[in-house]
Amino acid sequence: MSFTQRQQGAITLASGGLLMGTMGIFVEEARLGALTLVFFRCLFGFLALAAYCGWKGFFSRAQFTRRTTALALIAGVLMVTQWVGFFDAIHRTSIAVATVVFHVQPFWVVLIGAALFHERLGADRLGWIATAFAGLVLASGIAAGDNLHGHTSYLVGIGEALAGSVLYASVTLIAKGLGNLRPHLLALVQCAVGVVCLPFIAPLTAQHIAPMQWFWLIGMGVLHTGLSYVLIYGALPKLTTPIIAVLLFVYPLTAIAVDALVYGRALSVPQLAGMALIVVASLGVNLGWPLFSMLRPRARRHAE
Template sequence: MSFTSRQQGAITLASGGLLMGTIGIFVEEARLDAMTLVFFRCLFGFLALAAYCAWKGFFRTQQFTRRMVALALLTGVLIVTQWVWFFDAIHRTGIAVATVVFHVQPFWVVLIGAALFKEPLGGDRLGWIATAFAGLVLASGVATAGNLQGHASYLFGVGEALAGSVLYASVTLIAKSLGQLRPHLLTLAQCLVGVVCLPFVAPLTAVHIAPAQWFWLVGMGVLHTGLSYVLIYGALPKLTTPVIAVLLFVYPVTAILVDAVVYGRALSAPQLAGVALIVIASLGVNLGWPLVSMVRRGDPARRPVE
C-alpha cells in the first residue's frame, strides 16, 4: 500500500505528536529534579541530532552567520529554561494539566507579534484569544480548586507551565527570522546550550543515578528530542496549514490520555470543557474562523431593516 506525500506527512506528524505525548511518563519515572532531567535530555538529544545532521550532510550545506548563531544560542537559553519549568510543572500538577496549560503558546505568538510588529489583531482573533484563556482557567483547575492557599505548589506549577508557554512563543517568533537555518540545527544549538550551561547553574556531579533511570534519560534525548523532532520537521513541509493545525493536538490529547490511563489522573468535566475551548480557539485563530463578525451578523439589532 503506497501513500501520497501528504498522507505520509500526516502519518509522520501524528507519530511525532504521539511520541511527544509520552514524554511525561519519562519525566515522572526518571524521578529526578527538572534541571537534571533537562541536562540529560539536552545531552542525549544533542548526540542523536548531531548524528542525524552529520548523516544528512546538514553541516556541509548550511551557511552560518554571526547573527544566525547568536539568535540560535539565544533561543537555546529560552528553550532550556522553558523545558526546566515545564518538567517541574509536570511534577507539581501532573502531565495533563502542565501540557494543556503550555499549549496556549500559539496565542502568545499572536499577542507578542502584534505588540512587536504592529500586526493587526481584529475582533475575531481577540475573541478567540479570550475564549482560549477562559478555557485555560477551566483546564488548569484553578477555577474549581476551592481553597487556593492549600494548593500553592500546584498553582506554582501552573504558573511555570504558563511562563514556559510565553518563552516558547518567543522562540517561535525568533525562529521566524532564522528561515535559512535548518530547524534540526536550531534544536541542536539549543541542546548544546543546555549541555554547556546547566552544570554551572546546578552542579550534577553529586547526583546518583540508578541503572534503571538511564533508560528514561536516554529516551528523553533520543526519542523525544531526536526522533520526534526529525519526524515533525520532516512532516511540516508536506502539509497544509489546516491539517497541521488539527494534527498538532495529537500531542496534548495523548498526554491527557497518558495521565489518565497510566497515573489515574483524569481531568474533571470542567477541565475537559476548558481543553475543548482551547482547541476550538486555536483552530479558530490558525484557520481564520469568524467569531465576532459571525455574532454581529446573527444579532437582529444589527440586521438591516427589510
C-alpha cells in the first residue's frame, strides 16, 4: 500500500504530537528543577538538531542575515523562558492541566497579531476566542476549585503555563517574519540560547545526577526537541490548514491520557468540558467557522 504525500504528512505530524505528549513523563521522572531540565534539554536538543541540520545541509550564510539572527535570538530568549515556566507549571499542577492551559496560545497569536497589524477580528473570531477562554477557566480547575484548597502554588503554575502560552504566541509571530529561515535552524538557535544563558541564571552541576536521570534528560533533548521537531516541521509543508488544525491537538490529548494512565491524575468532567471548548474554538478560529454570522440570516427571516 502506497501512501500519498498528504497521508505521510498526517502520520508524521500525528507521530510528532504523540511523542511530544509523552514529554511530561520525562519532566516528572527526571526529578530536577525547571532550570536544570531546560538547560539539558537545550544541550542535548542542540546536539541532535545540529547533527540533523548538518546531515541535511541546512547550514549556509544565506540563512542568517543580521536581521534574521537578531530575531532568532529574541525568539530564543522567549522560548527558553517559556520552557522554564512550562516545566515548573507541570511540577506545580499536573502534566494535563499545564498542557491544556498552555494550548490557548493560538488565540494569543490572533489577539497579538490584531493589535500589532491592526487587523479586524470580527464577531465570529471574537466569539470563538471568548469560548476558548471560558474553556480555559473550566480546564484549569479554578472555576470549580479543583486541586486548589488554598494553595497558591497551583495558581502560580496556572499563571506560568498561561504566561508561557503568551511567550510561545510571540515566538510564532516572530517566526513569521523570518522569511526563508528553516524552522529547524530557529529551534537550533533557541537551544543555543538556553545552553549559553541558563548557567548564568542558576548554577548548574551534573555531579548529583543519577544515571537514570541522565536517561530522562537525554530523552528530552533527543526525542522531544530533536526528533519531534524534525517530524513536525517536516510534516507541515505537506498538509492543508484544516488537517494541521486538527492534528495539532494530538499533543494535548496524548498528555491528558498519559497523566491519567501513568500517574492516575485524570481531569474532572468540567475540565474535560473546558478542553473540548478550547479544541472546538481553536478549530473555529483556524477554519473560519461561523458562530454569530450563521444566526443573522435566521434573525432576518424571522423579522420579515
